[in-house]
Amino acid sequence: MSPVQTYLEHPQDVLAQWLDWKAAGGAALVVITATEGGAVRETGALMAVARDGQAAGYISGGCIDADVILQAQAALKSGETKQLRYGAGSPFVDLPLPCGGAIEVAIIPDADPAALKTAHDRLAARQPARLAIQGTGIKTRYVPKLRVRIAGRGADPLALARLARASGLETVLQLRDGEDVEAAMAEGFTKVSALDTPGDLPAMSDDPWTAFILMFHDGDWEGPLLRQALDGTAFYVGAVGSRRTHARRCEALREAGVAESEIARIHGPVGLIPSMRDASMLAVSTLGEIVAAYHQTAKAPFARTGLVLLAAGGSTRFEDGDKLLAAYKGQPVIAHAAGLLSDEKAAARIAVIRSDDARRASLLGAGWTIIANPDADTGQASSLVAGLAALKAEDKAEQALILLADMPDIPAAHLRRLQAVLDAGASAVMTESGGKLMPPALFRRETFDRLMAVEGDRGAKGVFETLENTASVPLDPALAFDIDTTHDLKSAEEALHG
Numbered sequence: 359m360s361p362v363q364t365y366l367e368h369p370q371d372v373l374a375q376w377l378d379w380k381a382a383g384g385a386a387l388v389v390i391t392a393t394e395g396g397a398v399r400e401t402g403a404l405m406a407v408a409r410d411g412q413a414a415g416y417i418s419g420g421c422i423d424a425d426v427i428l429q430a431q432a433a434l435k436s437g438e439t440k441q442l443r444y445g446a447g448s449p450f451v452d453l454p455l456p457c458g459g460a461i462e463v464a465i466i467p468d469a470d471p472a473a474l475k476t477a478h479d480r481l482a483a484r485q486p487a488r489l490a491i492q493g494t495g496i497k498t499r500y501v502p503k504l505r506v507r508i509a510g511r512g513a514d515p516l517a518l519a520r521l522a523r524a525s526g527l528e529t530v531l532q533l534r535d536g537e538d539v540e541a542a543m544a545e546g547f548t549k550v551s552a553l554d555t556p557g558d559l560p561a562m563s564d565d566p567w568t569a570f571i572l573m574f575h576d577g578d579w580e581g582p583l584l585r586q587a588l589d590g591t592a593f594y595v596g597a598v599g600s601r602r603t604h605a606r607r608c609e610a611l612r613e614a615g616v617a618e619s620e621i622a623r624i625h626g627p628v629g630l631i632p633s634m635r636d637a638s639m640l641a642v643s644t645l646g647e648i649v650a651a652y653h654q655t656a657k658a659p660f661a662r663t664g665l666v667l668l669a670a671g672g673s674t675r676f677e678d679g680d681k682l683l684a685a686y687k688g689q690p691v692i693a694h695a696a697g698l699l700s701d702e703k704a705a706a707r708i709a710v711i712r713s714d715d716a717r718r719a720s721l722l723g724a725g726w727t728i729i730a731n732p733d734a735d736t737g738q739a740s741s742l743v744a745g746l747a748a749l750k751a752e753d754k755a756e757q758a759l760i761l762l763a764d765m766p767d768i769p770a771a772h773l774r775r776l777q778a779v780l781d782a783g784a785s786a787v788m789t790e791s792g793g794k795l796m797p798p799a800l801f802r803r804e805t806f807d808r809l810m811a812v813e814g815d816r817g818a819k820g821v822f823e824t825l826e827n828t829a830s831v832p833l834d835p836a837l838a839f840d841i842d843t844t845h846d847l848k849s850a851e852e853a854l855h856g
Contacts, residue, residue: 361411363423367526369404369489369500370481373474375414376406380471384409386430387469389491389498390417394446395459402498407465409434417463418444421455426463433467439493440465464494484565486781499659499778502567503528504652506645507592509553509583510573511535514598517637518571519547521645532560534579556582564590566655566662569648571628572597580607581614588620591662591754593655594648596625598640603627625651659777660699663800664706664755666745667695667726669717669763670734677844682717684847686766687854691841692717694766696724699773705755708748709763710741717763739812746806758806760799760818764840767850768798772833776800779829786822790830791838795819 366372379385388405390397398419405415405423407430416423422444433440444453445460455461469492477500480487484502491498506522508515511534519542522529530549533539542550551560556578564570570587572595574580580597584607587595597607604626611621629643630650655661669692673681682692696709709726711717712734721728729748733740742760749755757780759773772789779787780800788799799818801809808821822828841847 361408361413361427363413363416363427365416366414367416368481368503369402369487370478370503372404372406372415373478373481376404376469377471377475377478379406379408379412382408384434384467386434387466387474388415388417388426388430389464389466389494389496390461391441391464391491391494391496392462393459394461395455396457397459397461398457402500405430407431407434418455418461422453422461425450425453426465430465430467433465437467439467441494464491464496466492468492480783484567485783488778488781497778499781501656502565504649505530505565505568506648507562507564507568507570508532508573509570509579510598511538511576512573513637514573514640515571516542516545518573518641518644520545521638521641523547525645534574534576553579559583559586562586562590564592566591566593567652568592569594569652570596571644571648575599575603577607577610581610584611584624585614585616588616588623589753591756593661594625594651595623596628596644596647598626598628598644600627654703658703659774659781660702660704660759662705662754662756663759663777664708664749664752664757665699665704665759665761666742666749667707667709667721667761667763668738668741668745668797669695669721670710670712670731670741671738671764672712672735675842680716681841681843681847682763683720684841684844686841686847686850690720691766691847692720692763693724695761695763695768696721696726698761698768699770700724702770706749706752708745710745737813737816739816742812742817743810746810750803750806755803757800757802758809760797760801762797762840764842765797765838766841767837767839768833769837772831772837773798775831779831783827784829785825785827787829787831788819788822789833789838791833792835795822795830796838 376385386407390401390403399417403417405417407413407427413427441464443462445455477487477489481502487500489498505528507530509532519529519531531542532551532553534553539552570592572583608621630646631643634640634643683690707726709721710729710731713730713732729744731741731744776787786801788795
């Protein structure tokens, strides 16, 4: 009997199988390290290969998997890591890729079990995980599986649950009628709870990788269930019904005091295709919309991060007006920091300025919420406190990215590295340059109160040094400078021209 390849997809499942095979006698880990053209899988996709040729996961549409499995078995015998290229530019001319692209893989026969178990356990605990690929210098980021929570009655929730389960998704059902509960359990669904009264809802455990779908046609239930979902961190909140029904639903939420920004989160009517009349077709349409939103979330690392831009400095050392409005690279200094991550989804963008500040225009155009700090002259701490106080009111902000408006050359890639380190488990992350810790810096929400206790010119560094499990990310001093004087600005401009 030939060895079996199971087409597992999520890293949590592949890592679980790798850990089992490793304990039973050894396994290789295969990782896609680069792609060109129309690859089937993304960079970071995993495959586990046992000594006997069994495989879990896949890295192509079937074009090269068999050869990769043979290469992995050989690597297990030799103990040597392999880095291979398939497709365009590959020495394996007998294995062309029909798409015309290329796939590069690393085959690691001796991957670190502790590191892989840590990554697996974080994903199982529904936390993001990062994995350093041995011998490649590559780090990949993985997010938890998509989970679907469905509340409703009748055919719609059961049809969506069947499709979600068939797609390998964790499915949670909250059903109104006893007959529906019995039907769901008879079909093998295990995470099923009964909805008794609108005033006594089951506890909600939505996280940033959970989608909530309301499949009720009952106003008594809609409001409580939607308010509960909007109080959580689900990446998707949807509700069935016509446009007229959804408009009426939104108006009821407004009257109940739900903020407009929260109401805007609700997808309604749900689905990629309007006016689906059959439960099965509605399920396909709805799940398609959910999957699209999930992939956007998975690729939006700052979706739960609030940006806090400190822009209330007095320019007392700058000899020619306002340093933040001085021209650098063809635009005001402040515009560079204000434009950071403009193409990324963020939980909030809060800029702190002086009370009557001409800097406001540069920030409004970039989508920042502006907070005026009347105590700016007392030191940077007052601006930090003002910014964090505003951010604390944003329930979806689980961490704060602190930026300084007078640092115009911070690359967005550096901010992504900071976020990746925080996602891997650090309590706080600061930039390190020239042997010094400095902003940009990232802090988790549980540190906000300590940060808001700083005074005077003390910044976040003092709090950072009291925390455990912190980390720093290096940045070239040529990019980590700030503009305090006209000499600083002149030096920066001269550096641009070599």
